[in-house]
Amino acid sequence: MNDAGRRHIGTAERRHRLALRQRLAGAARAGSPEEIADSLVALHGTDPAAVHLAVGARLADATKTVGETERALYEDGALVRMHGMRHTVFVFPTGLTAVVHASTGRTVAARERARLLKNMAAAGAPDAAWLTEVEESALAALARRGQATAAELARDEPRLKEQYVYAAGKSYEGVHTVSTQLLRVLGVEGKVVRGRPLGSWTSSQFRWAPAPDHPELDPGEAQAELLRRWLTACGPATEDDLKWWTGWRVTEVRRALTAIGAEAVSLDEGTGYVVSGDTGPVAGPAEPWAALLPALDPTAMGWQQRDWYLAPELRPMLFDRSGNVGPTVWWNGRVVGGWAQRADGEIVWRILDDEGLGREAESAIAAEAERLASWVGTARITPRFRTPLERELSA
Template sequence: MIELSWPQVSARRLERQALAAPREGGTPADVVAAMCGAHAQVMSAAELSIALRLDGVTRADVRRALWEERSLVKTYGPRGTVHLLPARDLPSWVDALSRLPLGHHAFPDGVRMTAGQTAEVIEAIRVVLDGRELTIDELGDAVVGATGPWAGDLVMPAFQTMWPRWRQAMAAAAHHGALVFGPPRGRKVTYTSPPPAPAPPALSGSVLPMGGGGASGHADGTTPGGGGAVDGAVELLRRYLAGYGPATPEQFAQWIGAPRAWAEGLFEAAGPQPVSFQGGTAWVLPGDTAAPAQAPGGVRLLPYFDAYVVAGRPRELLYPGAARTRALAGGQAGNFPVLLVDGTVAGVWHQRRSGRRIHVTVEALRPLTRAQRGELDDQVARVGEILEGRPELTLGPVTVGPHA
C-alpha cells in the first residue's frame, strides 16, 4: 500500500485549493468547484475565501459572479449551512444532498414537522417561488397560505425570538431543488427558484468523469450502491477526495452531515483507492497518489469557515500545538480566522473596518522568520486589495471571540 506523509498531504491540498499560489485565469466558479463549496454564512468571509485563490480578483468580482453573471449560487449546502456553489454544478449537488438520510430530530415533539408536512412545505416553496423573489416574511405568508396555519406556529426558538414551524424545512427545500437565495432587496435577504439546469448536470472539472444524475430528490435517504442511481452523491465524494483526500468515510460523513454508515456505503460505490496515512488507512481517487516535490509552504490569512480548515483532517495535525486550543472552538474548525504557515494553523487573526481603513490584527502562535513576516505583509496587502480598503497590520493578541 502506498504511504503518504502529512507534509505530502498538506502540499497536495494547498496546491489543489489554489493556496500554494493563486490561480491565474480562473473564475470564481472554478475555485468554488475545487473547494467543494465556499461557506457563506458570513458573506465577506466567502468573498475573501474565493478571491484569495484567484490572481487579481476582488470582492466585487465575486459579487458580480453571484448576482449579475449568476455563475455562483447561494444556497444551503453541506451540513445544512449556507454555501456558495457553482451554478453549473447545482443539479448534481441537489442530486447528492437530496439523498442524505434523515438525521436525528433537532426539535422535540410538538415542534418538529412530520415527513408529510416537510414534503408539503417543500412543494409549497417550490410553487410559490416560481419566477419570484420573496423576502422571508413574504415567503412565510405564501407557504402558510398554501399549507395551513400549522406551518406558521411560532414554535422554533431562534436568536431570542420564535420562528414559524415551516422554517425548519428550508435547508431540505434547498437540498431538493426548491429554493436558492435571491439578490438582496436593500438589507433584506430574498429567496427564489434555482436557475435553469444546464446539460449535462455532472460536477464540472472532476478528476474522474461521471455521468450526472438529475435533480430528482430522494427524501427517503436511499442507501448508496444502486448503480447509476447514486451518480450525484458518488461524484460529490470524488470531488471531495480530489480536494481533501486522503480521507475516511467518517471524515466525509462529518463534512457533509450524514451518518457514517451512509458514507461507508458511498465509499463502496465509488471504489476509491486505500493508502497508508498516519499509521492508518485512508482513501484517495484511484491512481491519485502523487504529491508535489516541494514541501508545503507559504503564509496565508484564511477567513471564517474557510474550506481548507473546515474539510481538512486530521485536526491534530492541521492545528498543532497551541493552535489546537487557541484556534478551535470546542473542536470546531472555522470559528476563528486563521494564520496558515506551511499548510498548518499557526495563529489567529481579525479584521475590523473603519471606512476605507481595514485594521488587521494577527496573533502568531510561533515566531515568524523574516521571510515569513514579509509574506505576511504581502498577504495583508492582498486582503486589503480584495476587500477594497487600506489595510494596517498589528502583531499582537486577538481579543475577539469565536464566531457562532
C-alpha cells in the same frame, strides 16, 4: 511503503497537495470564482462575507473579488448558494446542484419536513394539507417575483406570517414564524436557494430565489460522484474525514469509495484514501507561501483530523465552542496564527506558532494582510461565529 504495501503519504506531502489543490500557493491561484469553487467543490456559505474572503485569498487578481463573485452568483448563475452536506449552507458550482441534492439533500429534507410538521402539530397549528397550500402559493409567488425576501413573499401569501409556539413549557420554548421554518425546509429540499442579499456583500439579509432546474439522480451514483470530486481536491483523507465532511453513514462512505475505485494509502493517522491513480508523489510549490483565510474557510474546515496542518494547542484560540474555525494565518501548509479586522478597517494578525518561522514568513504574512486590506476597502467584516483570538485582536 508501509507493512501493508501501501504508499505512505506524510505530513510534508499532504501540505504540498493542500497548497496546490486548495489554490493557496501563489502560482496556484485561480483566474475566477468559478475555477476556485470547482477546485474546492464547495465554499462555506453560512457567513456571506466568508465566501468572498475565501475567493479573494485564492484569486490571482484579488481586486476583482467582489465584482467577479457577485457576477458568478447573481448574474451568470454559475455558482449557487444552497444547503448541502451536514445541513450546512454552501456555495457550489451550479452544475453540481443535482449531485449535492441527491447525495445529501434528500435524506435531510425528509427529516426536516417531518420535524416541522411534528412541531406544528404539537403547537396546535394547521395540518399538512394547509402547509402544502401555503407552500405552493409561496413558490408561485417566488416564481413571479424572481427573487424575494420572506417579508415580500408574505405580502403575497399572508399565511406565511402565522406563528406557532415551539416546545411550549420547555426551557428552550420559542415562537416560530411559518415563513422562516418553511423556507428553510424548502431550501433543504432543493426547491429554493439563497439569492442576492439586501445591502453589500457582507450582508446576511438574503433574498430567496427558485432553485435551478436539475435532473433527479440516483443517490448512490451521486454519492460516488461527490466523493470522487472531493477526494480529488482533498485526498488523502481518512474514513472519519469523509464521514464528517459528507454527513453520511460509514456504510455510505465505504460504498462510494468502492464505487470510484479509491486507493488506500498510509497516513500518520492510519489508512487514508485517494482517487484512483493519485498515489504518486506530489512536489511542493516552487516558492514559499502565506495566506490569510476567513472564518469557516473550506480548507481550514476540510478535514476532521487536522493535526497535520493545525497544532492541537492552537485550537482553543482559533475555534468557537461549536467547532467553527475563525480567521487563520497560514505559512507553507500549516496554521500558524489568526487575524481580524478592527473597527477602523486595519487588518491585524498574531503568530501563535512561530516554530520555523523567520523574517521571510513575517514579510509574506504582512504582504497578504496588505493584499486583503486593499480589496476589502471600506467594508467591515465581523465573523458570524466569533472566536477568542478574533475577538481579542479586533478589540
